[in-house]
Amino acid sequence: MYRRRRDGGGIPRARGQCPRNRRGAEAALPRSAGRPMIRVGLGWDLHRLIPGRRFLLAGVELPSDRGEAGHSDGDVLAHAVTDALLGAAGLGDIGELFPPQDPAWKDADSLELLKTAYGKVKARGWRPVNLDCVVICETPRILPYREPIRIALAAVLELPREAVLVKGKTNEGLGPVGEAGAVEALAVCLLERA
Numbered sequence: 540m541y542r543r544r545r546d547g548g549g550i551p552r553a554r555g556q557c558p559r560n561r562r563g564a565e566a567a568l569p570r571s572a573g574r575p576m577i578r579v580g581l582g583w584d585l586h587r588l589i590p591g592r593r594f595l596l597a598g599v600e601l602p603s604d605r606g607e608a609g610h611s612d613g614d615v616l617a618h619a620v621t622d623a624l625l626g627a628a629g630l631g632d633i634g635e636l637f638p639p640q641d642p643a644w645k646d647a648d649s650l651e652l653l654k655t656a657y658g659k660v661k662a663r664g665w666r667p668v669n670l671d672c673v674v675i676c677e678t679p680r681i682l683p684y685r686e687p688i689r690i691a692l693a694a695v696l697e698l699p700r701e702a703v704l705v706k707g708k709t710n711e712g713l714g715p716v717g718e719a720g721a722v723e724a725l726a727v728c729l730l731e732r733a
């Protein structure tokens with residue numbers, strides 16, 4: 540049943556729209572000289588899986604009869620992490636930094652592209668706090684290769700291994716990912732002022 544609010548407002552406001560709550564959320568953000576001290580970024584990527592290509596995750600090759608199609612080496616996880624970093628720092632996305640139509644990036648090592656993006660993030664005065672990733676594919680299984688993948692990402696981002704997590708999921712047989720025709724990756728990265 541609809542009831543009129545006591546303060547006279549007819550339409551209930553969502554929490555984020557309430558001025559009092561908004562001020563509270565901003566006050567909770569660590570700040571220095573008016574600038575936020577932390578930023579979060581999200582990255583997502585998907586590549587088709589085709590025969591004759593390597594299956595790479597953060598530069599680690601997994602045994603598979605199919606690998607990621609792409610202009611570069613197709614490393615889906617390296618691309619998602621790059622976008623998470625660039626997004627958090629407000630530096631655009633991987634397509635802007637390394638345009639896929641540019642022959643310079645043909646068969647490029649995506650871990651090197653991630654290193655370049657990380658260098659730009661660092662130059663802006665940010666450093667990563669942690670990185671959390673999900674890779675979704677039917678095959679191969681991610682778990683046996685999780686540690687080398689974590690170590691590879693931690694090395695690029697100058698993080699302890701504990702600050703990097705990579706989880707493997709399947710798509711329960713649904714859609715192109717579930718039919719082993721594609722691999723998907725998601726990454727969330729938190730940055731703080733260096």
Ligand SMILES: [Zn+2]
Binds near residue numbers: 609614
């Ligand atoms: Zn990609």
